[in-house]
Amino acid sequence: MGETPELRKTPLNEVHRASGAKMVDFGGWDMPVQYSGILDEHAAVRRAAGLFDVSHMxxxxxxxxxxxxxxxxxxxxxxxxxxxxxxxxxxxxxxxxxxxxxxxxxxxxxxxxxxxxxxxxxxxxxxxxxxxxxxxCSVENAGPKYAQLAIQGPKALATLQKLTQTDLSSIRYYWFQDGEVSGDWARIARTGYTGEDGFEIYVAPEVACARWAEILDAGREFGIKPTGLGARNTLRLEAKMALYGHEIDASITPLEADLAWIVKFDKGDFTGKAALEKQKAAGLKRKLVGFEMRGRGIARDGYEVHLEGVPAGWVTSGGPAPALNKNIGLCYLPAGSAQPGVAIEIMIRNQPVEAVTVPTPFYKRAK
Amino acid sequence: MNYPENYRYTKEHEWVSMDGDVGTVGITFHAQSELGDIVYVDMPTPGAAVTAGESLGSVESVKAVSEIYSPVSGEVVEANETLKDAPEKLNDDPHGEAWLVKIRLSDKSQIQDLMDASKYQAYIGE
CATH class of the missing domain: 3.30.70.1400 (Aminomethyltransferase beta-barrel domains)
Incomplete structure (x- = not known):
């Protein structure tokens, strides 16, 4: 495996490498896929807290x-x-x-x-x-101005609160506040990509390494762990959150992706509206639905899905659901079959393996 | 990591340990370390014919599927059934308890083509 010199790096790259993280090329970025192990990191986020470097966003x-x-x-x-x-x-x-x-x-x-x-x-x-x-308007491609850290899990608030005067409990889910962490400016958003409570903070790249170390220190008493993209993927899949290039891409509309809730037809014009109205009027041909494996085997991205022995769709994301002890996935099926309780077969190395469509999200945290 | 001296190793990170004309086959410590948490193992059933360098089955980590390549040619005489319910043993004890299959070699001289422990360790850069 040769080093590709063009890979982009976050300000935390050397910190990840020094900690022994396994690094991968993620869409042109040199990113940590795991530190202690995906299952261990996944469990830490569900039970305590995990810290993610998402500065590539x-x-x-x-x-x-x-x-x-x-x-x-x-x-x-x-x-x-x-x-x-x-x-x-x-x-x-x-x-x-x-x-x-x-x-x-x-x-x-x-x-x-x-x-x-x-x-x-x-x-x-x-x-x-x-x-x-x-x-x-002024439109600025501002990626280099920010590092982004995600602190996720039931102990995320208690961890981050130790480092800021901003009252985190006053920030509601999907709200944010411009405040400080360790005295430096930070945009603190109560958002995330894990299905847990938590925060995503935007800070200056120069302070990213200091914040990383301080957050790990602050969360040590709760069992916080640095968490890589591997667990980020298993966590978001359990929470049924879409990943670009998998559930959604240029060939998929939000109506097909079970994201009609983010399409507001009554707000006025927007790019793509006419096409969506047309698709809605004609009726959807395919739709995203969740499934769990019944037979032995793990569905993976791109595997074919059969309905009554006939090719009918494909797996967009699949893998083990560590918090649920099941093998789960998301797939596209003809819209008429894209509801819970439908028996399907996933083609795993040319063998049909039984699965069934189920309600989503697969995992929902206790409020 | 300790790579047993009496095992022979492949470039695809399998090992084989000979007892008479039967070779016990597994994946190396290095292989499990590269894969990460192993959650699924698919192995051939006893009686299956296998060929050196061809797929013997697969192991799956949380993230991905990896083929296991047979280090030798012959007939599968036993598969390690305990791995079906406890694939994580492949992370814990890949050179011992978590062997995959036992193969009766069609020709014992085949293993001379494989690496010994010191060559394998040099190959993986340890």
Whole structure:
């Protein structure tokens, strides 16, 4: 395995390498896939807390008197409903209704929105948004300005609270506050990608290494662990959160991806709206649904799904669900069969293995 | 890590330990370490014919599927059934309790083509 010199690095790269993390090429970024082991890290997040370096994620900042107009044009959710300090999940679509990316939109002020986007999509997203900027906004591809750390798990709040004067319990789920951590500026959002309570903090890259060490120290009494992309994937799959390139991509619409809840047809025009209206009127042909294995075997991304012996769809994400002790997955099926309780077969190395569609999310934390 | 002196090793990170004309086959410590948490093992049933360098089965970690390549040609005489319910043993004791299959070799001289422990350790850079 040769080193690819062009891999991009987060400010924490050397910290990961020094800690013995296993590193992988993740969409062009040199990222930690695991530290102590995926199962161990997964359990830490479900029971206590995990700390993730997600500095590879991109940030795009939209500013100007008509910032809301541009955000409304480019995204599917209704940003007019956001209050200052509130965030929501949304879709960035092509005219044909397929995903450019899935995004988190944060309203910083009436004339300022902060959008968190996927690492490998950030330049494409920036171009896509800029091309629609007929509202005289400033659009900034701001990834290099921020490092992002995610502190996730039932002990995330207790851990982070030790390092900040900002009252974290006053930040509600999918809200954020600009405050400080260890005295340095931080945007503290109560968001995440694990199905647990927790925070995602945006800080200056220069302080990322200091924050990383301090958060691990603060969480030590609770059993916090550094957590890699491997566990991030098993955690998000249990919580049925979409991953670009798997559940969603340019060929998939939010209606197909079971994300109709982020499409607000009544908000006014947005890119992709006409295509979605047409698709809705014609009826969906395929839809995302969860399943669990009944037979022995693990479904993996890309495996074929059969209905009554006939090819009918494909697995978008599959693997073990460590917190549930099951093998689970998400797949596309003809819309008429995409509901819980349908017997399906996953083709594993040319052998059909029994599975059944189930309600999602697979895992839901106790409130 | 201790790589037993009497085992022979492949470039695909399997080992074989001979007893008469029967070879016990497993994956190396290095292999399990690269794979991470192993959650599933698929092995041939006794009676199956296997060929050196061809797929013998697979092991799956949380993240991915990996083929196991047979180090030798012959007939499977026993599979380690305890791994079906406890695949994590492959992480704990890959050179011992978590052997995969026993193969009756079609020709005992085959194992001369495999690496000894010191060559294997040099190969994996230890």
């Amino acid at each position: 991109g940030e795009i900042e939209i500013r100007g008197p008509q910032a809301l107009d541009l955000v409304q044009q480019i995204s599917t959710n209704n940003a007019a409903k956001l209050q200052t300090g509130q965030a929501h999940y949304s879709g960035l679509l092509y005219d044909h209704g397929g995903f450019v990316d899935d995004i988190l939109v944060h309203k910083v002020a009436d004339d300022s929105y902060f959008i968190c986007v996927n690492a490998s999509n950030q330049d494409k997203d920036f171009e896509h948004i800029s091309a629609q900027n007929r509202f005289d």
